[in-house]
Amino acid sequence: MSSTSFSSTQTPETGTARVKRGMAEQLKGGVIMDVVNAEQAKIAEDAGAVAVMALERVPADIRKDGGVARMSDPNMIEEIIDAVSIPVMAKSRIGHFVEAQVLQALGVDYIDESEVLTPADEVNHSDKWAFTTPFVCGATNLGEALRRIAEGAAMIRSKGEAGTGNVVEAVRHLRQIKNEIARLRGYDNNELYAAAKELRAPYEIVKEVAELGKLPVVLFSAGGVATPADAALMRQLGAEGVFVGSGIFKSGDPAKRAAAIVKATTFYDDPKIIADASRNLGEAMVGINCDTLPETERYANRGW
Amino acid sequence: MSSSTLPLPSAGAPPTIGVLALQGDVREHLAALAGAGAQAQPVRRAEELAEVDGLVIPGGESTTMSKLAVIFGLLEPLRERIRGGMPAYGSCAGMIMLADKILDGRADQETIGGIDMIVRRNAFGRQNESFEAAVEVTGVEGGPVEGVFIRAPWVESTGSEVETLARLDDGTVVAVRQGCLLATSFHPELTGDHRVHRLFTDMVRAAR
Numbered sequence: 001m002s003s004t005s006f007s008s009t010q011t012p013e014t015g016t017a018r019v020k021r022g023m024a025e026q027l028k029g030g031v032i033m034d035v036v037n038a039e040q041a042k043i044a045e046d047a048g049a050v051a052v053m054a055l056e057r058v059p060a061d062i063r064k065d066g067g068v069a070r071m072s073d074p075n076m077i078e079e080i081i082d083a084v085s086i087p088v089m090a091k092s093r094i095g096h097f098v099e100a101q102v103l104q105a106l107g108v109d110y111i112d113e114s115e116v117l118t119p120a121d122e123v124n125h126s127d128k129w130a131f132t133t134p135f136v137c138g139a140t141n142l143g144e145a146l147r148r149i150a151e152g153a154a155m156i157r158s159k160g161e162a163g164t165g166n167v168v169e170a171v172r173h174l175r176q177i178k179n180e181i182a183r184l185r186g187y188d189n190n191e192l193y194a195a196a197k198e199l200r201a202p203y204e205i206v207k208e209v210a211e212l213g214k215l216p217v218v219l220f221s222a223g224g225v226a227t228p229a230d231a232a233l234m235r236q237l238g239a240e241g242v243f244v245g246s247g248i249f250k251s252g253d254p255a256k257r258a259a260a261i262v263k264a265t266t267f268y269d270d271p272k273i274i275a276d277a278s279r280n281l282g283e284a285m286v287g288i289n290c291d292t293l294p295e296t297e298r299y300a301n302r303g304w
Numbered sequence: 305m306s307s308s309t310l311p312l313p314s315a316g317a318p319p320t321i322g323v324l325a326l327q328g329d330v331r332e333h334l335a336a337l338a339g340a341g342a343q344a345q346p347v348r349r350a351e352e353l354a355e356v357d358g359l360v361i362p363g364g365e366s367t368t369m370s371k372l373a374v375i376f377g378l379l380e381p382l383r384e385r386i387r388g389g390m391p392a393y394g395s396c397a398g399m400i401m402l403a404d405k406i407l408d409g410r411a412d413q414e415t416i417g418g419i420d421m422i423v424r425r426n427a428f429g430r431q432n433e434s435f436e437a438a439v440e441v442t443g444v445e446g447g448p449v450e451g452v453f454i455r456a457p458w459v460e461s462t463g464s465e466v467e468t469l470a471r472l473d474d475g476t477v478v479a480v481r482q483g484c485l486l487a488t489s490f491h492p493e494l495t496g497d498h499r500v501h502r503l504f505t506d507m508v509r510a511a512r
Contacts, residue, residue: 012435012453012472019434022329022454022494026363026396029327045410048371050327050364085410085425086365087455109431109455132432259375266326266372267348 020134020154023110024218027051027087027155027241031231031262032220034058034245037076038083040254047258051087051109053243054080059116059163060246060285063297069117071099077106089136094303095121097130104133110155111135113148115302116162116245125303128152138222140173140300142180146201146209147304149217156215158239159300160223163246165287167224169300170234174221178238184210223300226251226284228264228277235268252282319508322347322356324382326372328364328397332493333501340501342508350381358391358484358508360501361398361416363454363491366425369397370414379414386418391484391511393504399423399487400457407460419482420463427458427489439490441479442469444499451478451490458489484511 030050035041041052056072057065071092081088087109092099094113099120103111113126115138128135129152138159139145145156158177160170180199184206187195192210196203208216221239225231226247234242242265244258251257260277267273295301318341323333325346337344337360347353359382361369373379386392386402394402400409401416403423428435431454439451451470459477462468470479470488478489484507492500 012437014433014435016436018452018494019436019454022452022491023431023434025329025332025494026365026454028329028331028364029325030365030368045367048368048375050368085408086367087431104432107430107432134431262368262372263375267376 015132017154021217023087023134024136024155027220028218029266030241031258031265032089032241032243033248033258034243035080035249038079040249041080041084041088043255044248044258045084045086047255048262049086049258050241051089052080052084053089053091053112053245054108055091058246058249059299060165060250061163062116063163063288071096071102071117074102074106077103077108081107091117092126093117094119095124095126097126100126100131100133100135104131108133113137113153115159115299119302125151128154136220138300138303139177141176142184142209143199143201144303145177145215145219146199146205149205149215150202153217155218155220157220157222157243159303160221160225161290161293162223162299163288164224164290164293165226165247165250165285166290167226167230167233169290170221170224171237173223173300174234174237174239177215177219181209181214185213225261226287227281228260228274231261232264232268232274235265241265247285250285252284257281257284318343319357319505319512320345320355321358321360321505321508322353323360323362324369324398326364326376326378327368328362329491329493330362332491333360333362333395336493336498336501337505339498340505342501342505349376350378353378353381353385356390357512358393358504359385360504361392361394361401362493363396363398366397366400367410367413369401373416374414379416382416386416386485389484389511391486391504391508392418393486393501393507395488395491395493396454396456399459399489400425402485402487418485419480419487420466421480421482422460423457424460425457426455427460428453428456431455437472439470439472439478441488441500441503442467443481443503446499449490449492449497449500450495452494453478453490456489484508
């Protein structure tokens with residue numbers, strides 16, 4: 001054994017793209033749950049969540065209360081960080097890079113630049129390359145996903161329609177993204193330039209997606225998952241994991257439902273396990289029909 | 305019956321190596337194992353565990369992985385196979401799962417165990433402290449590997465049977481081996497460099 005075998009040769013480098021994207025790779029196959037206090041965070045961790053999203057109000061309550069939805073109180077975020085050992089995410093408003101700076105300073109593990117909060121900038125999203133903390137962003141289609149990745153997002157979630165308990169928009173957005181990736185796969189090199197223009201995304205990323213046949217970052221699904229079968233549906237449609245917002249803590253038995261959704265997410269292709277996980281979960285959140293939602297109350301339309 | 309007519313597995317046939325697929329960066333490990341010349345397949349059930357010559361426990365959330373292993377009755381079969389000498393390699397969360405003892409885990413967190421070491425979870429800090437650094441690993445030829453450390457654990461102490469394979473400049477132990485069990489704090493599966501997986505594949509071959 002030579003003496004050189006016991007030394008590293010380089011100063012550690014933080015905040016690299018590989019470390020940011022790699023963090024999301026570790027969450028794959030898992031469920032990320034919205035929580036509003038330390039007690040809920042512990043329930044989520046007990047149920048097997050891979051991470052929690054700390055926020056003051058779940059989307060269903062944001063809908064009900066109306067008004068401007070902002071970043072959560074730092075105290076509340078810190079309480080949740082202290083309560084659990086799994087990663088903690090928190091939301092900033094779209095384009096509100098100072099909220100993002102605050103979240104980074106608090107030491108959250110991931111920042112969600114989220115359409116669920118009221119946008120702070122109607123033109124620009126935050127420059128996410130400027131941060132050590134990685135970002136996840138929502139997308140309704142491939143172009144939107146690739147623009148966020150160009151801005152530095154290290155993880156993408158299909159948006160769905162948060163706070164509705166209705167999976168229809170999550171399905172629409174995930175299918176849209178997957179279909180557009182499949183279409184890119186069929187293009188030859190000549191066509192990719194026009195495709196980039198059409199997608200309003202940088203050519204280099206478009207080319208990378210065409211070659212990989214997937215996004216260069218992890219793709220989760222969000223917005224409307226309320227049951228174990230919903231979660232398994234999103235996985236079978238190609239999501240690498242799921243965010244569950246209001247669906248858990250707006251239901252009759254959150255602990256049980258949370259554990260059931262975790263099980264169904266892992267064994268998303270085993271209907272018998274999904275069936276067992278779906279038994280006696282108590283009341284699901286009531287839910288909202290998305291086609292009766294006025295345009296102004298559709299969060300998925302926020303961001304561009 | 306002459307032996308030449310029987311399809312005996314030759315020493316050169318690729319070993320079958322499973323990747324525990326309850327949660328985590330399973331796909332990257334499957335790809336790295338294939339790149340290292342193994343026959344790689346995901347393992348979520350006890351029947352699937354019985355089919356493999358060796359097992360990789362991927363990066364992910366160790367609390368989630370441990371919880372799911374208990375719920376789906378996989379923890380005891382995993383322990384049994386490792387006690388029976390099945391080679392295993394754990395990266396990051398996988399290192400935690402192979403540790404006999406952990407610090408800063410949840411009070412009720414079960415590990416598979418097998419390596420006589422104490423591992424500290426999230427030892428380097430939160431995600432903002434996640435980093436990359438080149439790491440020389442004993443048994444891996446051709447220069448240092450790119451060490452990707454994500455909310456990574458470190459090895460706090462080891463028993464006498466455990467060989468230290470890599471340290472950071474400050475002496476922190478980040479890779480160990482005990483018999484046919486291997487563990488790294490970092491994620492070679494995220495780098496496209498398959499040398500650590502080749503080392504493990506060779507360990508599985510040797511154990512067959």
